[in-house]
Amino acid sequence: MDTSGPWTRASAAAGLLVDGEARPTVFARTSARAAELGAFNLGQGFPDDDPPEVVAEAAIAAIRAGRNQYPPGAGERVLREAVAAHQEQWYGLTWDPAREVLVTTGATEALAATLLALVEPGDEVVTLEPFYDQYAAMIALAGGVHRTVPLVSRAGEDGDLVLEVDTTALRAAFSERTRAVLVNTPHNPTGVMPGPEVLEVIVEEARRHDALIITDEVYEHLTFGSPHRPIAALPGAQDRTVSISSAGKTFSVTGWKIGWITARPELVTAITGVKQWLTYSSGAPFQPAVAEGLAMPASAFEELAADLRSRRDLLTAGLREIGFRLSVPEAGYFTVADASPLGETDADALAERLPAEAGVVAIPLSAFYRGGDAGAARPFLRLAFCKSRSTIEQALERLEAWAAPRR
Numbered sequence: 001m002d003t004s005g006p007w008t009r010a011s012a013a014a015g016l017l018v019d020g021e022a023r024p025t026v027f028a029r030t031s032a033r034a035a036e037l038g039a040f041n042l043g044q045g046f047p048d049d050d051p052p053e054v055v056a057e058a059a060i061a062a063i064r065a066g067r068n069q070y071p072p073g074a075g076e077r078v079l080r081e082a083v084a085a086h087q088e089q090w091y092g093l094t095w096d097p098a099r100e101v102l103v104t105t106g107a108t109e110a111l112a113a114t115l116l117a118l119v120e121p122g123d124e125v126v127t128l129e130p131f132y133d134q135y136a137a138m139i140a141l142a143g144g145v146h147r148t149v150p151l152v153s154r155a156g157e158d159g160d161l162v163l164e165v166d167t168t169a170l171r172a173a174f175s176e177r178t179r180a181v182l183v184n185t186p187h188n189p190t191g192v193m194p195g196p197e198v199l200e201v202i203v204e205e206a207r208r209h210d211a212l213i214i215t216d217e218v219y220e221h222l223t224f225g226s227p228h229r230p231i232a233a234l235p236g237a238q239d240r241t242v243s244i245s246s247a248g249k250t251f252s253v254t255g256w257k258i259g260w261i262t263a264r265p266e267l268v269t270a271i272t273g274v275k276q277w278l279t280y281s282s283g284a285p286f287q288p289a290v291a292e293g294l295a296m297p298a299s300a301f302e303e304l305a306a307d308l309r310s311r312r313d314l315l316t317a318g319l320r321e322i323g324f325r326l327s328v329p330e331a332g333y334f335t336v337a338d339a340s341p342l343g344e345t346d347a348d349a350l351a352e353r354l355p356a357e358a359g360v361v362a363i364p365l366s367a368f369y370r371g372g373d374a375g376a377a378r379p380f381l382r383l384a385f386c387k388s389r390s391t392i393e394q395a396l397e398r399l400e401a402w403a404a405p406r407r
């Protein structure tokens with residue numbers, strides 16, 4: 001039976017086509033290995049935390065109240081209204097909940113439906129590199145051409161690793177073939193939040209080339225210093241921007257898969273033209289629960305971020321002491337650690353060995369590069385701090401024991 005087809009493009013773009021088969025993602029592989037070896041899993045980005053009480057209770061109440069059948073394709077009205085109110089309250093953006101908000105099965109479906117709906121074969125899509133691995137797969141599935149803008153790294157004054165966007169390279173990535181620029185801020189895997197000068201270049205170039213701006217803002221509330229600024233709020237951006245976010249990271253409910261899009265009605269209609277053939281709708285009892293979450297007072301969001309920040313500080317300080325060169329993330333779930341000071345120059349090989357050698361799982365940064373080639377970032381690992389303090393502490397103890405003879 002000939003099983004060739006578009007899936008090979010998606011798998012190859014994500015560096016997962018091996019001997020004609022789709023390999024599972026590095027996250028699936030390493031999580032399985034962590035379970036098998038009883039290793040501490042600082043790999044995959046799912047939190048150890050429970051959702052806020054109000055969110056959990058609302059989901060339970062919705063199930064008990066019988067909200068268990070197909071919700072409307074565009075999402076429950078209560079959630080669409082909550083998304084619009086949240087965007088207005090936090091960012092001053094106004095959206096019509098009836099025509100400009102679309103509920104999706106996580107940000108994953110929102111990204112898939114947007115790219116499949118709006119990218120024609122041969123169209124170019126610009127992203128930063130490293131990038132969330134789904135981007136390459138979906139751009140390829142749509143037949144698009146992936147143009148990347150590598151983040152550049154340098155040593156900061158304190159010896160830490162600093163990762164940043166080179167605006168000259170960013171401008172150069174745009175051309176008359178650019179259909180969209182897909183911007184992930186706050187950024188996974190690095191926790192970088194591109195500053196206003198970068199966001200302004202994106203809007204300027206998108207307007208010059210009449211390109212769409214697609215944003216992935218799933219870490220919008222998990223910021224540790226300056227607040228998140230959505231690109232749609234920049235002058236001249238809102239009409240050409242598809243903003244995507246989801247509940248998974250903010251409320252520690254990655255298994256619920258409730259996401260949303262905000263965009264002008266014609267864009268929402270176009271994206272719905274694909275989304276309704278993917279899942280149609282999902283997550284009936286979780287939608288009103290996420291609406292409750294979005295309506296929480298600002299102080300509750302700040303507490304979630306402050307708690308995560310303290311775990312970021314625990315992990316980054318510990319890794320620095322062990323001998324890694326650290327990049328301190330401004331947001332999100334992850335830190336990037338350079339293993340070269342410990343004599344490790346190939347993070348792929350290191351990530352394979354670490355579960356057995358140290359009892360800790362981490363992801364090589366190459367998983368977020370085209371063709372798995374991380375270039376100058378080859379010795380870099382991504383480690384998650386969305387885990388419990390005790391998991392982080394025990395992982396650090398194990399890494400310390402592993403690293404001691406190497407210093």
Ligand SMILES: Cc1ncc(COP(=O)(O)O)c(C=O)c1O
Nearest residue numbers: 106107108132188218246248259
């Ligand atoms: C940058 C980024 N975008 C999208 C997603 C997927 O979001 P969801 O779980 O809502 O589908 C993730 C999850 O790890 C992510 O890190």
